[in-house]
Structures are given as C-alpha cells and as structure tokens.
Amino acid sequence: MKYAFIVLNYNTEKQTLTCIEEILRHTTKINEKRVFILDNGSNNSRLKDDVESLFYDNNNILFFYSEKNLGFARGNNYLYKIAKETFDPDFYIFLNNDVYIVSNDFCCQLRDEYCQSKFSVLGPRIILGNNTIDACSFDLPSVAEVKKEILYWKTIKFLAKIHLATPFVYSKIAKDLICKYLHLSGYQRIDKSKRRENVLLQGACLVFSREYFKCYAEPFDNRTFLYKEEELVLLRCIKKSMKTVFSPSMIVYHEGGVSTIKNRNKNQLFAFRADYYIMSLTILLNELCSEKGVNIYEKNCDYK
Secondary structure, eight states: OOEEEEEEESSOHHHHHHHHHHHHHTOTTOOSEEEEEEEESOTTOOHHHHTGGGGTTOTTEEEEEESSOOHHHHHHHHHHHHHHHHTOOSEEEEEOTTEEEOOTTHHHHHHHHHHHHOOSEEEEEEEETTSOBOOOOSSOOOHHHHHHHHHHHHHHHHHHHTTOHHHHHTOHHHHHHHHHHTTOOOOOOOOOSSOEESOOOOTTEEEEETTGGGTOSSSSOTTOSSSOHHHHHHHHHHHTTOOEEEEEEEEEEEOOOHHHHTTOOHHHHHHHHHHHHHHHHHHHHHHHTSTTTTTSHHHHOTTO
C-alpha cells in the first residue's frame, strides 16, 4: 500500500524538520511513501534553505510554496490534490508540523486497521507536550453548546479590542464567572485507552482512506481557515454513513500551537483565534442545524 504524509509549515521550520525526520525514522520499512510539504505563506520563510536543502537528493520528499496563507483546510486540500494526481496513495496522513510519529509500526497498524474496519477517517492516540494523553471528547457538540461557544469567543474578541483578553483568559476567577454565566462546562473528557468507532477525532493527526473520497472531492471544508475541521469531517462521515476510527495503539506526539503563537502578542493572538473560531463555529452550527445534521449523531456513536 502507498502512504502520503501531508504537512503544512507556517514560520516553524524547526518543527517541520523534526516532523519529517520522525516520519522517515518510523517508516524505514515502507517503500511506497511520499512526504508533501507546503510552506503556507510564511513570513521570511527559511524552509528552502534550512529544510528543503537537507533533502535535495530524496525524491520522496516534495516541497511546495504558497505566497499567501491558505489556512488549514485549503492548504491541506491543495496538497491532497497534488498527492492524488502525482502519487495516488491508499492513505493520506495529515499531520500538524509539530506532530511527530512515535509508533515504529504506524503504517503497518494503519494497514491492518483498514483491512479490519474499512475506515474512512482514522485518528491515533495523541501525547501532548506536557506528556499527558489528549483527553478531548469523542462527542460532537450540540447546537446549544456551539451557540454558547460562539458567544464565548465573541466575548474574547471584545476583550481583545480593549486589551483585556490577556488578564481575562489568565484569570481563573474571571473565566469561571463568564463560563458559569454562559453555562459552559467544556467538553466531556473521555478515556482514550480503548478503540472507538464513529467518534470525533482530533485534527492534529488525521488519516483518510480512499473510502472517504468515494463521497467527497476534498478532505476538508474549504470554508474554514482554522479550527473545527474535525467536527465538520465527522458530520460529513455521518451523513454518508462512513466510519471513523480512534486507534489508541497508534501514537503520535503533539508539541502544540506553535504556528499560531509565533510572532503575535497575547491580545493579538486571542483576537486572531476569536475571529476564526467564530467563523468556523458558525459554519458548524449551520451544518448541525441542516436537515441531516441534528438527529443522526446519537445512533452512530458506539461509546454511549
């Protein structure tokens, strides 16, 4: 089987280099693989000099450059089309550039899981930068929860404009008060030690099989720039009765947040996040409220 690894770089060449090195380190027995890298409109990028130059003699590592930042969805969709047209792999492995493969048999496990389940989208277990296991919910948020989260980010956006977002976010008392007012309790934290089917996966590392592309021309919804891509992917799968799988035996390490943090002060960062959270949450809300989006999730989720 053929494996395409797809990685976006934005001002973080060091992490991109480590990501590539770990892919190569943990796929030494896989001959049919390629790594596709897109520099996503970086400011004064040194990707060509500091990273691409190190792999000039490796035809399986390919670099591409965009003059503007396409965002997460469009950047990954751009590389997907190139990978499909030039390589036509069985699996498309989308990695944040600060996500590093840990499992030595990652691709073999991927192949075996597909032979067993014929999944459309798979997510591995994610170890976070503080060496804890990602415990975000497997559950898709409800319409009411999404509306409350939009209101929360609108509050953050307002506070950022008057330069109060930083003390608010870092003040537990202030944050607890507004979360209580909006009835925001956060998503349920779930045990990640068991394999699950038809659940929400984490967008830092997603694997798409050819099953998914029988129904969709691109992996991600082009309307988003950042955030909530994985919720929209799950909704797509539910609407077409396609399977998602969480595989805890496949492990990656996620350093976390380096592309959005670099070169921004904290108020700028919160304003940036708020704008794109609001945009993506509004798209998600519309999808959840569509004819098929509301009622079909409960019966598809295997852990409830």
